Amino acid sequence: MEPVAGLGQMGAHHTAIDVGRDSFLIDCGVLFPAPWDVGVEHIAPPLEPALQRAREGRLRSLLLTHGHRDHIGAVGHLADRVPGLSVHATPFTAALLRRVLGERSAKLDLHIVHPGRPVQFGETTATWFGVTHSLPEACSLALETRGGTLVHSGDFRVQPDPFLGPRTDEDGLRGLGDRGVDLALVDSTGAARPGRTLSERTVADNLAAAVDAVDGLVLITVFSTHIERVAACVEAARRCGRVPALYGRSLESTVALARDQGIFGDHGGALRDVEHVAKLGGRGLVVVTGTQGEWRAPLARIARGEDPRIRVRPGDAVLWSARAIPGNDRAIGLVVNRLVDLGVSVTPPWGSAGRGLHTSGHGLRDEVGEWLSWVRPRAVLPIHGEAWHLAEHRRALLEGRPDTEVLDLRSGGAVEFGPGQAARTVGAPTDRTFPVGVGRELWSGTERALRDRRRIARTGVVTASVEGDRVEVVAVGVFPEAECRQAEMELRAAAQAALKQDPRPGSIEDLESRVRLTLRRAVKARTGERVECIVRGRFSRHGN
Ligand SMILES: [Zn+2]
Numbered sequence: 079m080e081p082v083a084g085l086g087q088m089g090a091h092h093t094a095i096d097v098g099r100d101s102f103l104i105d106c107g108v109l110f111p112a113p114w115d116v117g118v119e120h121i122a123p124p125l126e127p128a129l130q131r132a133r134e135g136r137l138r139s140l141l142l143t144h145g146h147r148d149h150i151g152a153v154g155h156l157a158d159r160v161p162g163l164s165v166h167a168t169p170f171t172a173a174l175l176r177r178v179l180g181e182r183s184a185k186l187d188l189h190i191v192h193p194g195r196p197v198q199f200g201e202t203t204a205t206w207f208g209v210t211h212s213l214p215e216a217c218s219l220a221l222e223t224r225g226g227t228l229v230h231s232g233d234f235r236v237q238p239d240p241f242l243g244p245r246t247d248e249d250g251l252r253g254l255g256d257r258g259v260d261l262a263l264v265d266s267t268g269a270a271r272p273g274r275t276l277s278e279r280t281v282a283d284n285l286a287a288a289v290d291a292v293d294g295l296v297l298i299t300v301f302s303t304h305i306e307r308v309a310a311c312v313e314a315a316r317r318c319g320r321v322p323a324l325y326g327r328s329l330e331s332t333v334a335l336a337r338d339q340g341i342f343g344d345h346g347g348a349l350r351d352v353e354h355v356a357k358l359g360g361r362g363l364v365v366v367t368g369t370q371g372e373w374r375a376p377l378a379r380i381a382r383g384e385d386p387r388i389r390v391r392p393g394d395a396v397l398w399s400a401r402a403i404p405g406n407d408r409a410i411g412l413v414v415n416r417l418v419d420l421g422v423s424v425t426p427p428w429g430s431a432g433r434g435l436h437t438s439g440h441g442l443r444d445e446v447g448e449w450l451s452w453v454r455p456r457a458v459l460p461i462h463g464e465a466w467h468l469a470e471h472r473r474a475l476l477e478g479r480p481d482t483e484v485l486d487l488r489s490g491g492a493v494e495f496g497p498g499q500a501a502r503t504v505g506a507p508t509d510r511t512f513p514v515g516v517g518r519e520l521w522s523g524t525e526r527a528l529r530d531r532r533r534i535a536r537t538g539v540v541t542a543s544v545e546g547d548r549v550e551v552v553a554v555g556v557f558p559e560a561e562c563r564q565a566e567m568e569l570r571a572a573a574q575a576a577l578k579q580d581p582r583p584g585s586i587e588d589l590e591s592r593v594r595l596t597l598r599r600a601v602k603a604r605t606g607e608r609v610e611c612i613v614r615g616r617f618s619r620h621g622n
């Protein structure tokens with residue numbers, strides 16, 4: 079078992095498993111880039127381990143635990159490189175995958191599985207066990223093989239009384255534990271924090287109480303795949319005599335998928351058109367996208383007063399039923415403060431935890447302990463976390479489960495076990511660079527163009543084309559608009575003077591670098607900044 083990525087980074091989850099001649103993959107997600115990763119849409123796991131297995135004809139299937147982007151977001155890149163890639167997923171996960179991939183999903187050999195119904199791959203049995211999380215049909219996934227049994231927890235929490243959807247399949251996981259589990263890979267996201275997550279029913283009650291206290295229109299912002307929470311918002315509207323609506327493309331389409339598949343309960347019947355509901359004021363409630371302050375999402379548009387459907391006014395309220403993903407606080411703050419300036423009462427994400435309007439989809443220490451007490455693995459490998467999460471999870475396990483072997487590994491290492499041989503780590507973690515998604519392409523993480531993007535984004539760029547002893551200069555993002563033309567003319571004159579000054583014939587490279595140096599100095603003299611300068615041209619031999 080080789081965790082290719084997802085150990086040491088929160089995202090790009092991707093694991094390879096070899097059983098004799100067969101190989102399986104579990105999940106293939108993306109990691110979201112840091113703000114300084116300019117021009118990068120997402121970061122993918124290294125695909126070479128999967129491609130190697132595919133080339134050798136060993137790859138049986140990619141098995142998906144659930145439909146969050148950190149688990150399915152890079153499947154398209156794999157599908158582009160492995161013709162007819164076999165994928166197994168539950169109906170809702172498959173539907174989300176099709177939506178992410180668009181027409182590229184036609185390249186897949188997609189098989190639908192159902193939790194609790196084993197799927198046979200030769201001598202290996204794969205079983206998905208339903209767990210509670212923060213979207214429908216999240217699963218733990220077990221592979222029972224000739225060499226022993228491995229179970230991947232997936233992302234999970236243990237909710238005794240979900241608001242929507244089935245409970246965690248305790249019986250199934252206990253049964254698996256009875257048959258014997260050699261190795262469990264377990265979600266570390268919440269494992270270091272003591273206690274349990276708030277129940278989704280409590281969140282639903284708190285939402286209803288918060289809505290009840292508002293006179294005007296209520297907007298609740300949620301993650302668009304959190305169908306259970308959307309249902310809780312619809313229920314809060316019902317209890318407070320308000321008419322609910324959904325607003326935001328991703329939210330509307332995810333709820334439509336859930337309704338089609340019969341996993342939205344009877345909550346869909348109450349939904350009305352957003353324009354109608356917005357006009358109802360104190361009798362309306364709108365569930366809206368934009369939890370992370372995304373500039374183009376409806377909530378940010380409403381905060382800017384630019385939304386065509388909803389105008390908020392004093393007396394209205396906006397509730398965050400979501401957390402702030404690290405790095406997004408400033409964007410969220412902008413939206414929050416604009417809403418406050420409009421006289422709206424706001425419960426921002428940093429306040430909603432205290433009021434119990436949100437709870438994590440990742441179980442805390444007691445829930446992880448409960449899952450382990452059902453599965454009873456001989457060895458545990460903490461996964462799904464940055465170094466800190468993994469270390470804290472490991473420590474909690476060593477304290478709480480003295481009889482369990484707790485493995486320590488980073489992405490790129492491997493764990494081996496077999497009949498009569500306990501799970502142990504083998505080999506050292508390899509330091510692979512993660513490829514990055516740029517549009518539809520996948521670039522190497524060390525690609526020079528990425529450094530160029532960062533540099534140009536920081537300082538702007540000056541380009542010069544040289545033909546004979548004539549120079550044309552264009553500056554982008556370097557000077558204020560009012561000065562730009564004048565500055566370009568001065569740079570051009572400086573470059574031409576430099577060409578004339580030294581009429582000795584030289585190589586094109588020499589001339590290009592001489593012009594580049596001149597331009598850099600001229601810009602520095604004017605702005606005080608070191609700016610990227612690019613020179614291309616056909617040169618005549620000077621002096622002729
Ligand atoms: Zn998840």
Ligand SMILES: [Zn+2]
Nearest residue numbers: 146148149233
């Ligand atoms: Zn995840």
